[in-house]
Amino acid sequence: MKYWLILLILFTSASTGQGFDHSHSAYSDVLQRFVIVYDGGMKSVVNYRKLAGNPKSLNNYLTQLSEISSADYKQWSESEQLAFLINAYNAFTLKLIIDHIDMFESGDAKSIRDLGGFFSSPWEKSFFKLLGEKRSLxxxxxxxxxxxxxxxxxxAALVCAAMSCPKLRSEAYIASELDAQLEEQMNTFLSDNDKNGIDTSGVYLSKIFDWYGEDFNNLKNYLRGYSKALADSQTERETLQGDFSIRYLNYDWSLNSPENR
Structure with missing residues (x-):
């Protein structure tokens, strides 16, 4: 009787999502195997060709994500929820690319944007299940x-498979370290002078800050809080204290693969 009771408890725990691995270790294993970090840790690319040839670990992880119901998700802490969603976005983006690897190999696709249809973008495709329903990026x-x-x-954490994106970390986001991971991502992104920085014309930024400027609630003040990352010298930091101008760089949508480094 005790044996069957234990089995029932284990089954109930798994079926309600209580057994979900919030360390996302399966995903970290995928990232460590296929993500290449370079340029002093500021950039990364993905070996999509190799990942496409060895998709089992990624697919298994995505299955774990898809098995979580909305009710399960609502029982988690806010940090657990956000880590789950960021990892899901990045992992399903990897899936989208490797599912179309033949198009990249043939030259029919050069960026994720080429995977859309006549009337929709690739981000609008409902190609995976999450929280009980078919979803899109x-x-x-x-x-x-x-x-x-x-x-x-x-x-600075969501990565859309493009060279101008922030780097994809070689580890999963996890609730216990989420604040530190997100802070490191933003500092790293703003420190990458190919994407953000200060020159004689003022501050130049990734188009991401243009597209989502409203999320930063006074972008200039937000940037002042990251002056050590954005500015390389005291003179540049002083620039941020005044009413500086901002220009946005063109976005390189080339696939973030080793061939495009």
Whole structure:
């Protein structure tokens, strides 16, 4: 009788999501195997060709994500929820790319934008299940993450498979370290002078800050809080204290693969 009771408890725990691995260790294993970090840790690319040839670990992790119901999710802490959603966005983006690897290999696709249809973008495709329903990457970012969390640092964490994106970490986001991970991501992104910085014309930024400027609630003040990352010298830091101008760089949508480094 005790044996069957234990089995029932274990089954109930698993079926309600209580057994979900919030360390996201399966995903970290995928990232460590296929993400290449370079340029002093400021950038990364993904070996999509190798990942496409060895998709089992990623697919298993995505299955774990898809098995979580909305009711399960609501029982988690805010940090557990946000880590789950960021990892889901990045991991399903990897899935989207490797599912179309033949298009990249043939030259029919050069960026994620080439995976859309005549009347929709790739981010609008509902190609995966999450929280009980078919979802799209747009739903994850614009209807869930940006709506439910007042956290502008997510824009340095969500990676859309392009060279101008922030780097994809070689580890998963986890609740216990989420604040530190997001802070490191934003500092790293702003420290990458190919994407953000200060020159004689003023401050130049990634288009991400233009697209999502409203999320930063006074962008100039927000940037002042990251002056050590954005500015390379005391003179540049002084620039941030005044009424500086901002220009936005063109976005390189080339696939973030080793071939495009």
């Amino acid at each position: 747009d739903w994850l970012e614009h209807e869930k993450i940006r709506v439910d969390f007042n956290e502008p640092r997510i824009h």
